[in-house]
Amino acid sequence: MPAHEFESDTTTDPLAHERAHLAASRAALRAMREDAQALDIRDVTANWVNAAVLQAQIDERIKSLADLAHTPLFFGRLDYLHVVGAEEAEGAEGEQFYIGRRHVHDAVGDPMVIDWRAPVSQPFYRASRKDPLDVGRRRRFGYTGGDLTAYEDEHLTDPAETEQTSKLLQAEIERPRVGPMRDIVATIQPEQDEIVRSELGGTVCVQGGPGTGKTAVGLHRVAYLLYAHRERLARTGTLVVGPNRSFLHYIEQVLPALGELEVKQATVEDLVTAKVEVRGADEATAAVVKGDARMAEVLRRALRSHVTLPTEPVMVVRGSRRWRVPAYEIEEMVQELLARDMRYGAAHEALPQRIAHAVLVRMEQSGEAPDDRVQNSVARNPAVKAAVKAIWPAVEPARLVLRLLAEPEFLAEHAEGLLTEDEQKAILWIKPARSVKSAKWSAADAVLIDEAADLVSRTHSLGHVVIDEAQDLSPMQYRAVGRRCSTGSATVLGDLAQGTTPWSTQSWEQALHHLGKADALVEELTAGFRVPRDVIAYASQLLPVISPGLTPVESVRESPGSLSVREVADATALDAAVVAACEESLVHEGSIGLIAADARIPALADALTAAGHTYLSPGQETTAESRLTLVPASLAKGLEYDYVVLDEPAAVVDGEPDERTGLRRLYVALTRAVSGLTVLHAASLPEELA
Secondary structure, three states, rough: EEEOOOOOOOOHHHHHHHHHHHHHHHHHHHHHHHHHOOOOOOOOOOOHHHHHHHHHHHHHHHHHHHHHHHOOOOEEEEEEEEEHHOOOOOOOOEEEEEEEEEEEEEEOOEEEEEOOHHHOOOOOOOOOOOOOOOOEEEEEEEEEOOOOEEEEEEEOOOOOOOOOOOOHHHHHHHHOOOOOOOOOOOOOHHHHHHHHOOOOOOEEEEEEEEOOOOHHHHHHHHHHHHHHHHHHHHHOOEEEEEOOHHHHHHHHHHHOOOOOOEEEEEEEHHHHHOOOOOOOOHHHHHHHHOOOOOOOOEEEEHHHHHOOOOOOEEEEOOEEEEEOOOOHHHHHHHHHHHHHHHHHHHHHHHHHHHHHHHHHHHHOOOOOOOOHHHHHHHHHOHHHHHHHHHHOOOEEEEEEHHHHHHHHHHHHHHHHHOOOOHHHHOOOOOOOOOOOOOOEEEEHHHHHHHHHHHHHHOOOOOOOEEOOOHHOOHHHHHHHHOOOOOEEEEEEEOHHHHOHHHHHHHHHHHHHHHOOOOOEEEEOOOOEEOOOHHHHHHHHHHHHHHHOOOOOOOOOOOOOOOOEEEEEOOOHHHHHHHHHHHHHHHHHOOOEEEEHHHHHHHHHHHHEEEEHOOEEEEOOOOOOOEEEEEEHHHHOOOOEEEEEEEHHHHHHHOOOOOOHHHHHHHHHHHHOEEEEEEEOOOOOOOOOOO
């Protein structure tokens, strides 16, 4: 399966033919964009609101039709053995289809490029010699700087052709990484494609080690679902949840490159801090207790404790008539609402209507004929409002959490049998805040407030949510995200071995239970396409300690990559040795990441500056001129660089509250390299690596 390089620009040259098709396809895309820009909506809208909505839709259409110079318009071609039905090929008839990032058609509507998500494109990822799926030839294209420079053919039904690894596919996987995360649409593997094309109704959990492409698979699944269920998801919305802002900035260009512009991205903290500002931080012990699922029941008990059974009747005066609803009847209403386990706020709104209805029944029995307006008027009667305030008072979620964290007796009453005395002491504030506004809320507190808010009033649910680096979420954080897809579905992405929070996930079964998606399908990706074979094998020596029983990643890359572990005799010379290693890496093409324990970052920053090197912070976009990023180990997760220089592994381990978490943090740092890893240490390496 040789890659055919450009030889001559003749009409019989297949490469010249493919270049001509690329040029024609780009021209057709420009024409599609110009048609959208030329649309005149002045005579088709009834009012300014409709005009604004329609114009916004047209503007989004224009954006989606942009021809990105750095992104190949198509990357493959399928030659079918038989004619494909028109309905299967987006209106196309024929046996040859170009597969690309978006659909492109010519002036008469015939497709020139088929969207990779269309059913007719699926064999590009799934077809094999064993099951060619009616494909006679699969052609891959190679690009250099946006120009089509090579092609490679697989004749899937030719018994004389032996199966080989695609060199263009390998080159695309190993292409140097400059700038944000790229899409993998040209390199999706069959096992990844199965996950990408999973149905919208089901939740999928992907356990994937470093370099297995789980993040990209999750993002491409969003793009596929938006293609297959666009109208539904346009109504219900989609969301990508990442671990931090640096990570979200790193991945933010993937979906626009696939033509999807409307997917929101957020961290869990973004989701839960709309009600309060996070200005404080918890000790690890307190954060673990606050993140425990038991806190949900503590909050539920505390909230329901505000309900008081009535002891007095309600007397409603209307004109010259007085209507009495006895206490026992109101108690029955309250007990029924409690038994139904309604949202607290919904029950608070329902109770005055129940009391008003009881009054209306008495009015009808006396011969009157009241209507709905009368019932609403009775529900607003001062006597009814006073009774409801006493029986089922309104509760502010943040104030409820404030009481639990500030009042030992209130917490003890509602945590009895759930939290131990030590656990209660761990989460109580030493200096209680006087008000919601003055409190220095922590990130874990914000999650508790979000839980309380949902107990009062239901959280809006989206159609689909992707959660990346999910292994680091606490049970309460899973509940917070789960509320936002309670009527939709989710894609959960993570690696148990990379759990680096004190509350990190122990099993996906537990995590999915807390998410509210216990019936989710769990898939495991074990084939590595990014991290070099030598590097992943070195890092995998930590797995028996940090995550026993987890299957190590097997790198499928033919080029093993480079691995260098160097001991520096004198700790005072370590900074200089690290700078020298960065300079060695900068000789190569691509991005360089210098990863170190958070405490080591200031010293290394000074050393780089003194040596005349500028550096970026995590999430900042690398360029051809600025390719070195200084990365605190705490922010390395999810990022990747062509070459990584890892400073002092022992310091990375020591920077965490316990050895297991430290070794997991080290595992993350060791697996960020795509082409080469250099480890420098003055202190002894962890025994698992020694």
